[in-house]
Amino acid sequence: MMADLRIALRMPEGRLKKATLLAVLVLTGYWLLFGWMVYRSPLAYAAMDLNRDGEVSFGEADYISSFGVNTFTDRGRQCTEYFALKDGLRLKTACRQR
Structure with missing residues (x-):
């Protein structure tokens, strides 16, 4: 599965892992910020x-x-x-x- 994704994106394995980690961190930060704003309302x-x-x-x-x-x-x-x-x-x- 990872090999197929790496071929489709044409990224080396290390860069793909970094990009995936960055995407997960950004999405997690977005939802944490949204939750905090709802909580303090x-x-x-x-x-x-x-x-x-x-x-x-x-x-x-x-x-x-x-x-x-x-x-x-x-x-x-x-x-x-x-x-x-x-x-x-x-x-x-x-x-x-x-």
Whole structure:
């Protein structure tokens, strides 16, 4: 199997191993970064789908994970507003019940 792939790519065995390792590292890094952005987001995974196409893209995860926090009082309740740093739009507001 490796010989067939090496012939098809016309690469020496050492270069093929390095290219495969690099591809695995890049893909692993991509998914780790994506997972970290989803983990630190204030929104649930389903709410991160901003364009409602059924999946969360890397761009959506990046947009949601760059957020700021503002606390305020509304009718005697302590509230926390999460907003996007990119454009200041509100992502989520959470208020504690009295």
